[in-house]
Amino acid sequence: MFKKGQSATAYLFLAPFLITTLVFFFYAFGRAIYYSFTDFNLFNTPHLIGLKPYVDVLGDSLFRRALANTLVFAVIVTTLQTILSLLMAVALNNKIKGMGFFRSAWYMPSITSSVVITLIFLWLFQRRGVANYVITQLQMYQPYILTVMGVLIVVQIVQVLFERSRQMPAGWFDPALAAVSALIAVAVTVVLAFMGILQARDVPPFDFQYFADVWLSIGGVQVLSIPLLVIIIQNTFTTIPTLMLFFLAGLQNIPGTLYEAADIDGATPFEKLMNVTVPMLRPVTFYVITVGLIGTMQMFDQVAVIGAAAPQSTLITLAYYVYINTFKAGTAPVNMAAAGAIILALIILVMVFIQRRFFPSEASV
Amino acid sequence: MRNQLMLGLLLLAAASTQAAAQTTIKINGYAGQDPAIVGDLINRFVKPALAKDKINVTYEPLQGDYNQQLTTLLAAGNAGDVFYLPAETLDGFVATGKILPLNGVVQTGPYIKSLNTAFTRGGKVYAIAKDFNTLAVEYNKDLFDEAKVPYPSNTDTWTSLQTKLTNVKKALGNDYSGICLAPDYARMGQFAFAAGWKPFDSKGKTNLLDPAFVRAFNYFTGLAKNKVGIQPSEISQDWSGGCLGTGKVAVAIEGNWIVGFLKDNAPNLKYGSALIPKDDKTGKRGNFVYTVGWAINAGTKNKAAATKVLNILTSPQVQQYVLEQGLAIPSRTSLSNNAFLKKTDAGAANSKAIFDGAADGVVRPYYFGTQGPDWIKPINTALAAVLSGQKSSADALKQAQAEMNTFQNR
Numbered sequence: 001m002f003k004k005g006q007s008a009t010a011y012l013f014l015a016p017f018l019i020t021t022l023v024f025f026f027y028a029f030g031r032a033i034y035y036s037f038t039d040f041n042l043f044n045t046p047h048l049i050g051l052k053p054y055v056d057v058l059g060d061s062l063f064r065r066a067l068a069n070t071l072v073f074a075v076i077v078t079t080l081q082t083i084l085s086l087l088m089a090v091a092l093n094n095k096i097k098g099m100g101f102f103r104s105a106w107y108m109p110s111i112t113s114s115v116v117i118t119l120i121f122l123w124l125f126q127r128r129g130v131a132n133y134v135i136t137q138l139q140m141y142q143p144y145i146l147t148v149m150g151v152l153i154v155v156q157i158v159q160v161l162f163e164r165s166r167q168m169p170a171g172w173f174d175p176a177l178a179a180v181s182a183l184i185a186v187a188v189t190v191v192l193a194f195m196g197i198l199q200a201r202d203v204p205p206f207d208f209q210y211f212a213d214v215w216l217s218i219g220g221v222q223v224l225s226i227p228l229l230v231i232i233i234q235n236t237f238t239t240i241p242t243l244m245l246f247f248l249a250g251l252q253n254i255p256g257t258l259y260e261a262a263d264i265d266g267a268t269p270f271e272k273l274m275n276v277t278v279p280m281l282r283p284v285t286f287y288v289i290t291v292g293l294i295g296t297m298q299m300f301d302q303v304a305v306i307g308a309a310a311p312q313s314t315l316i317t318l319a320y321y322v323y324i325n326t327f328k329a330g331t332a333p334v335n336m337a338a339a340g341a342i343i344l345a346l347i348i349l350v351m352v353f354i355q356r357r358f359f360p361s362e363a364s365v
Numbered sequence: 366m367r368n369q370l371m372l373g374l375l376l377l378a379a380a381s382t383q384a385a386a387q388t389t390i391k392i393n394g395y396a397g398q399d400p401a402i403v404g405d406l407i408n409r410f411v412k413p414a415l416a417k418d419k420i421n422v423t424y425e426p427l428q429g430d431y432n433q434q435l436t437t438l439l440a441a442g443n444a445g446d447v448f449y450l451p452a453e454t455l456d457g458f459v460a461t462g463k464i465l466p467l468n469g470v471v472q473t474g475p476y477i478k479s480l481n482t483a484f485t486r487g488g489k490v491y492a493i494a495k496d497f498n499t500l501a502v503e504y505n506k507d508l509f510d511e512a513k514v515p516y517p518s519n520t521d522t523w524t525s526l527q528t529k530l531t532n533v534k535k536a537l538g539n540d541y542s543g544i545c546l547a548p549d550y551a552r553m554g555q556f557a558f559a560a561g562w563k564p565f566d567s568k569g570k571t572n573l574l575d576p577a578f579v580r581a582f583n584y585f586t587g588l589a590k591n592k593v594g595i596q597p598s599e600i601s602q603d604w605s606g607g608c609l610g611t612g613k614v615a616v617a618i619e620g621n622w623i624v625g626f627l628k629d630n631a632p633n634l635k636y637g638s639a640l641i642p643k644d645d646k647t648g649k650r651g652n653f654v655y656t657v658g659w660a661i662n663a664g665t666k667n668k669a670a671a672t673k674v675l676n677i678l679t680s681p682q683v684q685q686y687v688l689e690q691g692l693a694i695p696s697r698t699s700l701s702n703n704a705f706l707k708k709t710d711a712g713a714a715n716s717k718a719i720f721d722g723a724a725d726g727v728v729r730p731y732y733f734g735t736q737g738p739d740w741i742k743p744i745n746t747a748l749a750a751v752l753s754g755q756k757s758s759a760d761a762l763k764q765a766q767a768e769m770n771t772f773q774n775r
Contacts (some may be wrong), residue, residue, distance in 0.1 A: 042436065062771075126601070127599055127601075258706060312739075329432035330436055330456070331460040332436070
């Protein structure tokens, strides 16, 4: 492959990457495996003690909580972000005026630091944060909102029935009629408000604590905590745009003739999505799911930023478990942290293997 | 020209040998206000005293979580020669073998005994208390005046204080609160000590279902009833001192650290300080003593110089200066009669209440036990759950005890 002397040059150029990989991956990985079988506490000389750290880790209820949280988080976020980013890519693949603006605007969350976004979310979901404020406002102005909605629906029904009585083909969601209905609804609400019939309700501020020890349970088993749900929303929000980019690139490679053929066969947009776009994007989807799973299984930064603002058990993930067991005050159970890290690596390996086994990526085309 | 060059070289050589003879002692401590304070002490006291010994002293604050940072530095062998050592995490650091036992190195006699005890393990003293703090009731005088309720006083009991808070709330209405209650063992445990609870039994286990603990827990969380007490988060504050600073909350239970905060953030707030109220049943007060010590790195290459620096930083002159600047409460017994503590301004009155708090009733060090800071988490979670009304006290404590058992059986 190389001429004489060329391979040395190649290795020279590769050296920076090879050396960092050797030191920070292979050497570190080897050390972690070694520590996971010793009694290392950061300050002593490690002695091999066999599988005890693994037994300790598996017997630690905090580790089991971290494992459950991580799996729940990975499954939900990967599913949500894959589906939503695909839909977003399809939406942004249309030829609309100002598409460049939308594409860059929607990409913004991905290039913003996750620490910054986490802090913003922490503020949004404070007890006196924007989320609770919006809910309070909605409750206060509920009479107005219900009036608008009610009048709109009634007027729409009346209009459609009227049109149909004149033998016109009017659908229930006919946009032209809906616009008229909306105008009438707003007008009625304004009139009622001026007459003093409609008034804002006096409600106490909505006071929900998002970062508290509250769980969604299934059959008495705590499955998902509210603080983790906030992180799920945040993480999905920030990762969608990156994945959307992959899908957008994939969409460019789907021949337009397939859609034309589908049009001729009379396919609806939904059928085109399910029967043309999704199968054609299969290799991209495989990649997106793999990247998503690995990324979510290793989620750490959001939990670290929220830190003590939420009870530990509601947020702890495997990566965070490894971290808190390494950096404590003085001696620390580094052997348990290493064992936890190895278990995390094994789980990711198994997940990717299963995915490769059952969802082959090269099935398409 | 040539001679000048030779002279210059000679001078340079002389300067470099002098620099080589210079010993540098590195001190690690907290960030925040400490770099300014310790820097001032170093310039005022340490450097003049050590100039002839050719000892230079530098202060390097550790940003972020101090315990984690110090752990990393100690493990890597880069920690300072002298550093702060918090009493609550002493065990973990002693276990590293990197803390120099001070027996026979430093005289411990002149320091308050309970503070020495806080830094003693197995008969060895590992640090000298830099200063200390306890808790006191800090109250907003204007709010009590406006509500026509008598100020909290040193004779208050749990019930009489609660009555005063309830009356303030009743008189001032919705925009005001009686007290800010942070869901934190560090602000609630003193009531449990007063009720007779011991954090660790003879086997080192913690019982949160002990009737004494339950009674104190219920008193503390009961203060939140009818919005008499609120959590700092409810008014967008992150500690109860911040609540007091808003002028909308009548009482905060905090330490001497609140003085500097109020001076900077609420300079016009008129406040007073009283001792923590007594438990009606036992007739005793409880209190925490928070302390940070000066320790010496066992791996230091300049043990003699480090010892000199430590001795100056804990000397009577330095402690008197720190006290009179209103920065901290001294750890030397000889300063308990200092004129500063008899002054009547709010800051000095606070120092007096904090100083007296250390010797009145059941006073225990703020301490997590041998397993480190995670020990308080079950308690804090239970406090948060009850204060925000998500759980009943009985349920929350039952869960906390279960978590505590798992933690302590690790």
